[in-house]
Amino acid sequence: MYDYLRSKIKITMRISILIFFSLFFAAQTNAQVKHKISGHIEGCVDTVIYLANYYGNKLYYNDTTTIDKKGNFSFPGKPFKECGKYAIVTQQSRRFDLIVDEENIVMEFTPDCGIDNLKFKESKNNVVFYDFVKFINQKMKLRGPIDAVLQDSTKTDAEKEPYKKQLLDLNDEVIAYQNKMISDNPNLLVSKLIKMSMDIKIPDAPADSTSDASKKLWSYYYYRTHYWDNVDLQDPRLVRDQAFHKLIEKYVSTTLPQVPDTMTKEAKGLLEKVGKNEDAFKYICHQFTYHFETAKIMCMDEGFVYMIDNYYAKGMCPWVKAEKITEMKKAADEKRHCLCGEVPFNIILPDLNDNWVSMYDLKSKYTLVVIWEATCGHCKKEVPKINELYKKWKSKGLEVYGVHNNLEIDKWKKFVDDEKLEFTNVSRNQFIMTQDSATKLIYGGKTTLESLNFHQYWDVNSTPKVYLLDKDHKVIAKSLGHEQLDQLLERLESGENVSEPMEEHEYEDEDEMESDPKGGSKMAPRAPQKPGTPPGKK
Numbered sequence: 001m002y003d004y005l006r007s008k009i010k011i012t013m014r015i016s017i018l019i020f021f022s023l024f025f026a027a028q029t030n031a032q033v034k035h036k037i038s039g040h041i042e043g044c045v046d047t048v049i050y051l052a053n054y055y056g057n058k059l060y061y062n063d064t065t066t067i068d069k070k071g072n073f074s075f076p077g078k079p080f081k082e083c084g085k086y087a088i089v090t091q092q093s094r095r096f097d098l099i100v101d102e103e104n105i106v107m108e109f110t111p112d113c114g115i116d117n118l119k120f121k122e123s124k125n126n127v128v129f130y131d132f133v134k135f136i137n138q139k140m141k142l143r144g145p146i147d148a149v150l151q152d153s154t155k156t157d158a159e160k161e162p163y164k165k166q167l168l169d170l171n172d173e174v175i176a177y178q179n180k181m182i183s184d185n186p187n188l189l190v191s192k193l194i195k196m197s198m199d200i201k202i203p204d205a206p207a208d209s210t211s212d213a214s215k216k217l218w219s220y221y222y223y224r225t226h227y228w229d230n231v232d233l234q235d236p237r238l239v240r241d242q243a244f245h246k247l248i249e250k251y252v253s254t255t256l257p258q259v260p261d262t263m264t265k266e267a268k269g270l271l272e273k274v275g276k277n278e279d280a281f282k283y284i285c286h287q288f289t290y291h292f293e294t295a296k297i298m299c300m301d302e303g304f305v306y307m308i309d310n311y312y313a314k315g316m317c318p319w320v321k322a323e324k325i326t327e328m329k330k331a332a333d334e335k336r337h338c339l340c341g342e343v344p345f346n347i348i349l350p351d352l353n354d355n356w357v358s359m360y361d362l363k364s365k366y367t368l369v370v371i372w373e374a375t376c377g378h379c380k381k382e383v384p385k386i387n388e389l390y391k392k393w394k395s396k397g398l399e400v401y402g403v404h405n406n407l408e409i410d411k412w413k414k415f416v417d418d419e420k421l422e423f424t425n426v427s428r429n430q431f432i433m434t435q436d437s438a439t440k441l442i443y444g445g446k447t448t449l450e451s452l453n454f455h456q457y458w459d460v461n462s463t464p465k466v467y468l469l470d471k472d473h474k475v476i477a478k479s480l481g482h483e484q485l486d487q488l489l490e491r492l493e494s495g496e497n498v499s500e501p502m503e504e505h506e507y508e509d510e511d512e513m514e515s516d517p518k519g520g521s522k523m524a525p526r527a528p529q530k531p532g533t534p535p536g537k538k
Contacts, residue, residue, distance in 0.1 A: 035077035037100065039088070039107040042117075044071055050089040051075050053100075056245035056283060059087060077102070081279070083189060084240020088113070099125040101189040101237070125190045128181060132194065135177055139170055146170075189237055195230045197243040224255060228273070239279040248284055252291045258501040260302035263288070267307070282319055285311055293331075298479055298502045299340035301459070308332035337457045338467060340475050344369075345450040345457045347403055349426035352413055356446055357401075357426050360473060365397025366489065367473060370423075371458060371465040373405045374415040378507040379464045383419065385482040386466075390423045393489055400424065403454065405463055407433065428452065481505035 037051065044067055051063040067073045078100050089095040094113040098105065106122040115133060120126045149155055149163045178198055182191045202222055205215040231238060231247065238244050256263050267288040274280040285307070292303035308328050311317055317325070338344040347369070348358045359369065370386055372379040383402070390400045400423030404412045409429050416425050431437055433452065441447050450457050458465065468477040468485060477488055484505055491498050 033077040033079050033102070035102060035104045036074055037077055037098070037105045038072070038074040039105075039109065041067060041071050041073070041090075042108070042110050044090070044111050045069050047091055049073050049091070052087045052089050052095070053082075054085045054087070054240045054242060056239065057242045062086065077104070081236045082240075084237040085193065085242075086240070097129075099123070099129050099190050099193070101125050124185070125188050128185055128188060129190045132177070132181060132190075136174070139174060143167065143170060192232055192235060192238060193241050193243065196238055196241065196247070198230055200226050200229060227251060227255060228270070233270075233273045233280055234275040234277050236277050236279045239277075239283050244280075244283070248287045252287055253295075258295065258297050258300070260292070260300055260306070263292075264303050264306040267303075268310075271311075282317070285317060296504045296506060298477060298504050301335045302339045302341075305332045305336045305339065334456055334461075335459045338459055338475060338478070340478065342475055343473050344467070344469075344475065345454070346448065347401070347426070347454050347458075348447040348451045349403065349428055350432070351424065351426050352416060357424055359401045362399045362401055362424070363471075364399040365471050366393075366399070366476075366492075367469040368398060368400045368485070369403065369458075369467040369469065370400060371403045371405050371454070371460050371463060373408075373463050374411040375406070375408060376463045380415075382464050382482060382507075383415075383421065386464075386485075387419065387421050387423065389482050389486055392486070396489075396493065398489065402426070404428070405455065405460060477502070479504040 041049070046069060047067050048064055049067050050061055051065075052059050053062040054060075063075050065073050065075050080102055083101045084099075086098045086100045087095045088098055088107075088109075090111060090113065092111065094111065096109070096113045096115065096118060103125065104122045105126060106120065107126070108117075108119045108121070110117040115130060118130065120130070146163045146167050150160055150167070152160075175198070178194055182195050185191045200223055202219050205218040209215045209218050228247075231244075252263070256266055267284070270284055271281055274284065289304065289307040289312075292300050292307060309332065312320065312325050312328055313332075320328075336342075346358060346360045348356055351357050359367065368386070368390070370383065372383050374380075386400060390398060402421065402423055402425040404425065404427035407428060407430050409427060412425075412427050415421075432441060432447075438449075438452055442449055442452075454460070458467070466478065466480060466485070467475055468480070468488070470476050476492075477485070480488065480502070484502070488498060488502075
């Protein structure tokens with residue numbers, strides 16, 4: 001509540017423009033429109049001036065024109081789908097924001113782009129917008145002394161109390177101004193933009209919500225259900241404003257519980273609400289997909305696979321190049337068989353004594369699959385600790401199935417021997433990965449194609465890669481460190497609920513990395529080329 005004013009629209013007048021380029025930026029059309037964006041800049045002649053448009057929280061060059069000898073310039077207006085918040089930018093990187101809609105805009109300003117000298121002869125949107133900006137600036141000046149007291153550690157709570165009341169009053173004044181502005185100008189684009197930036201008002205919880213916990217839960221679900229009430233999701237103009245990005249980013253990363261099943265359901269519902277609004281569809285689809293792909297939260301890759309399968313692979317994302325779609329589909333395929341709750345493909349490979357060992361044959365309460373490399377810096381630290389974890393939990397039903405990820409067999413055997421690893425360890429080797437040997441082993445029933453190419457089905461893009469399986473070899477957890485695994489096993493054994501999101505373990509950067517014989521770091525190797533498909537199979 002107290003940060004409300006600070007979170008409102010900021011107009012930065014004297015700042016260098018940041019220009020970004022993105023695969024997701026929609027190309028501007030050359031549609032002919034009747035209205036124009038024109039202006040006069042005092043004391044500036046025979047130079048260029050730029051029109052830039054927001055796309056979410058980024059600002060892009062959009063158009064360029066010349067200021068004539070009298071200081072006048074003009075840009076063509078924009079069709080409805082390209083309207084939104086823009087900026088006028090000078091060659092000196094001075095700028096001010098501009099609401100562009102289907103109306104003529106005529107303005108006058110000075111080279112410093114200060115709002116005190118900015119006047120609009122035509123454009124109802126911008127007159128209303130800058131009246132609001134000036135109002136906010138006045139309130140921010142009043143807030144300064146209040147903040148100083150509230151942040152003063154020498155002041156008592158009693159001394160701060162009247163200042164908190166002043167801040168609440170300022171907040172109420174801003175909300176009242178916004179509501180009146182929207183009510184007085186219901187058809188203006190600026191009203192939609194301001195409304196989009198406003199917080200959802202949460203009513204008091206029902207009387208039957210007796211406990212504080214139940215009241216908080218009711219308030220949360222009300223907020224989540226009504227999160228988009230202030231946004232016309234079918235209006236393409238709203239994507240061209242920073243507030244749209246802030247809303248979707250907050251919704252995806254903090255408002256929604258970080259549970260893939262819940263998030264994919266919400267993504268589906270939100271994308272359906274945008275209707276034919278292609279820009280909003282693109283922005284929302286990308287934001288969910290990016291979060292699923294990059295969030296360091298266990299099991300979140302389920303959401304990534306969902307987005308690829310249901311949108312990108314179905315031709316619903318034409319802004320992404322075909323080769324990128326292919327790459328994304330491949331990444332999804334490498335994840336889909338080892339998602340949380342799935343039973344991954346079996347791995348059947350020879351151990352140190354050339355005995356073929358099937359992961360499925362380990363009949364235990366828990367199976368920890370560890371895909372590692374003897375030359376990987378992180379593995380050298382983590383695998384011995386997993387060995388200690390194994391010794392602690394073996395009697396309680398834990399088996400560890402270690403899978404070496406490259407063909408450097410001598411180094412693998414030496415590491416296992418030096419570290420006295422007690423758990424099962426298997427590896428491919430140069431012989432079984434030849435075309436003839438692989439075909440014979442597969443047809444002879446010794447192993448499978450999926451097993452020899454486990455890296456394609458166990459999402460091995462870095463090592464060590466760790467999966468905890470239950471007695472039915474279903475994935476319980478993944479990408480955790482040895483300490484997290486120890487804590488998780490303790491909780492599982494005590495019968496605790498372990499359904500809440502868990503952060504994946506992140507390894508610190510290695511200062512010294514051993515080199516791959518083929519070049520490159522051992523941090524994220526790719527396994528050898530898979531053996532050819534056996535005759536008669538496609």
